[in-house]
Amino acid sequence: xxxxxxxxxxxxxYEYEEPGEKAEDKERSxxxxxxNSIRHLKPKRPPAAGKEPAHA
Amino acid sequence: xDAGRHPNIELMTFSEVAxxxxxxxxxxxxxxxxxxxxxxxxxxxxGECAKVCPVVRPDExxxxxxxxxxxxxxxxxxxxxxxxxxxxxCLGNNPIAxxxxxxxxxxxxxxxxxxxxxxxxxxxxxxxxxxLDVYDPTEMDEYGYTRFDNVITSMEFERLICAAGPTQGHxxxxxxxxxxxxxxxxxxxxSRNPKIxxxxxxxxxxxxxxKDTLLLADHYPDTENVVFYQDIRAFGxxxxxxxxxxxxxxxxxxxxxxxxxxxxxxxxxxxxxxxNTTRGRLERYELDMVVLSVGVQPPKxxxxxxxxxxxxxxxxxxxxxxxxxxxxxxxxARGVFLAGFCEGPKDIKESVAQAGAAASRAGAxxxxxxxxxxxxxxxxxxxxxxxxxxxxxxCPFGAIHWTKGQAATVVPALCAGCGSCGASCQYGAIxxxxxxxxxxxxxxxxxxxxxxxxxxxxFACNWCSYAGGDMAGISRITYSTTNRLIRTMCSARxxxxxxxxxxxxxxxxxxxxxxxxxxxxxxxxxxxTVKRVQHLWDTLEKAGVRPERLQLEWISAAEGQKFAAxxxxxxxxxxxxxxxxxxxxxxxxxxxxxxxxxxKVPAATAEAASAxxxxx
Numbered sequence: 001x002x003x004x005x006x007x008x009x010x011x012x013x014y015e016y017e018e019p020g021e022k023a024e025d026k027e028r029s030x031x032x033x034x035x036n037s038i039r040h041l042k043p044k045r046p047p048a049a050g051k052e053p054a055h056a
Numbered sequence: 057x058d059a060g061r062h063p064n065i066e067l068m069t070f071s072e073v074a075x076x077x078x079x080x081x082x083x084x085x086x087x088x089x090x091x092x093x094x095x096x097x098x099x100x101x102x103g104e105c106a107k108v109c110p111v112v113r114p115d116e117x118x119x120x121x122x123x124x125x126x127x128x129x130x131x132x133x134x135x136x137x138x139x140x141x142x143x144x145x146c147l148g149n150n151p152i153a154x155x156x157x158x159x160x161x162x163x164x165x166x167x168x169x170x171x172x173x174x175x176x177x178x179x180x181x182x183x184x185x186x187x188l189d190v191y192d193p194t195e196m197d198e199y200g201y202t203r204f205d206n207v208i209t210s211m212e213f214e215r216l217i218c219a220a221g222p223t224q225g226h227x228x229x230x231x232x233x234x235x236x237x238x239x240x241x242x243x244x245x246x247s248r249n250p251k252i253x254x255x256x257x258x259x260x261x262x263x264x265x266x267k268d269t270l271l272l273a274d275h276y277p278d279t280e281n282v283v284f285y286q287d288i289r290a291f292g293x294x295x296x297x298x299x300x301x302x303x304x305x306x307x308x309x310x311x312x313x314x315x316x317x318x319x320x321x322x323x324x325x326x327x328x329x330x331x332n333t334t335r336g337r338l339e340r341y342e343l344d345m346v347v348l349s350v351g352v353q354p355p356k357x358x359x360x361x362x363x364x365x366x367x368x369x370x371x372x373x374x375x376x377x378x379x380x381x382x383x384x385x386x387x388x389a390r391g392v393f394l395a396g397f398c399e400g401p402k403d404i405k406e407s408v409a410q411a412g413a414a415a416s417r418a419g420a421x422x423x424x425x426x427x428x429x430x431x432x433x434x435x436x437x438x439x440x441x442x443x444x445x446x447x448x449x450x451c452p453f454g455a456i457h458w459t460k461g462q463a464a465t466v467v468p469a470l471c472a473g474c475g476s477c478g479a480s481c482q483y484g485a486i487x488x489x490x491x492x493x494x495x496x497x498x499x500x501x502x503x504x505x506x507x508x509x510x511x512x513x514x515f516a517c518n519w520c521s522y523a524g525g526d527m528a529g530i531s532r533i534t535y536s537t538t539n540r541l542i543r544t545m546c547s548a549r550x551x552x553x554x555x556x557x558x559x560x561x562x563x564x565x566x567x568x569x570x571x572x573x574x575x576x577x578x579x580x581x582x583x584x585t586v587k588r589v590q591h592l593w594d595t596l597e598k599a600g601v602r603p604e605r606l607q608l609e610w611i612s613a614a615e616g617q618k619f620a621a622x623x624x625x626x627x628x629x630x631x632x633x634x635x636x637x638x639x640x641x642x643x644x645x646x647x648x649x650x651x652x653x654x655x656k657v658p659a660a661t662a663e664a665a666s667a668x669x670x671x672x
Binding site for chain 1: 625
């Protein structure tokens with residue numbers, strides 16, 4: 001089963017989630033404005049173990 | 057059977073394509089001839105073997121309504137007319153567990169040691185006609201196909217009413233073998249239903265049901281027929297006449313699909329609840345039998361054949377033709393043609409017409425000494441090639457041959473000229489003739505030479521987006537005048553370098569546009585476009601450039617309205633881009649020079665060079 005991924009419309013900025021693996025899996029269009037400029041937002045990697053984020 | 061007897065046709069039944077290589081005019085096809093375990097040249101189909109076979113299995117041809125043995129003739133018209141031993145059903149050949157069929161075979165045709173055989177054939181063209189699969193309605197539980205014996209499919213109906221069927225044409229219901237007097241037909245089972253992933257019309261079911269009602273009226277005039285439908289699509293020649301004749305026989309057509317079927321345990325009759333949308337009320341019908349008019353679906357081997365011949369598929373899973381109007385039997389793979397259901401649902405008449413067209417198209421190639429290809433194929437410069445092989449997987453046609461450690465090569469007869477390889481090569485080793493990097497970048501520079509801030513740069517694919525612009529023009533649709541189009545054969549031709557060059561030259565907005573996924577004229581090359589645009593958005597963001605300035609749109613040749621709307625939207629976006637942003641982009645996105653292959657210098661040459669330096 002394919003994981004749910006986050007996508008952002010590069011025209012109107014609307015963010016939504018859809019099942020899929022890659023951006024090019026299927027033709028995507030924004031549910032809000034119908035634009036095809038849909039960017040796949042890759043999940044941010046968690047910080048590596050043992051490395052503390054730098055403090056101000 | 058005529059094909060089997062034709063001197064110029066070699067019919068290979070019980071065989072499948074295992075491997076394909078080559079290109080138009082020069083295909084090499086490896087075919088796996090499956091083991092039959094019966095020598096068909098010796099077998100005279102006397103049937104003695106089947107009489108002694110102890111294994112009984114459901115007969116697939118009779119949709120499981122009768123049985124067969126492990127050794128059987130698949131169907132009465134099978135070519136060759138010979139028995140076949142299904143080793144999955146047989147009690148075993150290693151060691152031989154039963155052997156009765158071999159004992160009684162006077163012709164000694166049974167061969168338990170038979171094995172699959174790979175044969176190779178050289179062919180000039182290929183016609184793909186792999187047919188269809190019928191929808192299995194077990195997942196639609198509301199119709200009770202798995203729960204009630206008297207709910208059958210239209211395929212089972214065909215076998216029951218056929219004189220060569222399991223009941224010799226006596227139409228009886230499965231539960232009590234009595235003749236049903238009230239029969240209901242439910243249309244669109246597995247068709248026009250997005251909930252189960254089949255939004256398309258199967259094309260043949262309406263007329264098949266109308267034909268069935270006429271058959272019933274002819275065989276059993278006292279039968280009451282009720283057809284539950286959402287639309288009757290009787291659009292072919294004389295089809296409307298058949299529909300009217302069916303109604304004249306007394307068949308009732310109820311507009312509405314049943315929501316539920318229940319069985320009366322005492323009589324095994326079926327109670328169908330349906331919303332009659334014509335009358336606007338809920339109705340219940342007690343019927344002796346219900347026939348599910350099942351739709352069709354792409355055959356299960358379609359994906360495999362698609363991979364072997366590099367054929368593209370439409371969104372409904374059938375093969376895509378090269379052009380729906382102008383090349384209805386051609387495929388994106390040159391020399392490969394389509395016929396019949398595998399291209400999409402159609403009736404027999406259409407299938408025959410398409411088969412004739414495919415044969416004509418194939419014949420035209422076979423009767424010519426050479427083929428003409430457009431001069432827009434890719435060329436690889438071996439001296440520049442880094443031997444990385446990244447170009448090979450992006451070619452949807454398999455036209456690039458690459459082996460590790462060697463420069464890639466292009467087979468021009470296979471190359472369709474999408475240019476995806478050229479856009480993927482970071483070494484500038486691939487030139488797509490007439491759409492070279494230098495030509496396209498020169499267009500970018502020329503467009504943005506003066507007042508770039510006032511322009512929207514659009515890369516439009518030849519087949520759809522650019523044609524969409526033409527459609528907007530001939531439809532006299534007005535749209536913003538700030539866009540400047542650069543035509544490429546495919547959106548996949550647009551390299552990252554071209555887009556970055558555009559921003560470096562001061563373009564406020566860049567649009568990459570191509571065909572819709574299902575319309576891609578290069579199988580699936582526009583998936584590479586998506587990958588590149590995704591990567592470019594990341595690149596722009598890292599460089600501090602607003603990624604929204606790069607846009608992507610799919611516009612078909614018929615979407616003049618959409619083309620105009622997109623251009624207006626791009627203009628609105630352009631107006632939001634400030635001069636400071638443009639200047640920042642120009643600075644941040646300086647074009648990188650092409651990578652250069654590091655040549656290994658032979659040791660002897662290196663020594664000579666150092667000696668020369670020393671002498672100087």
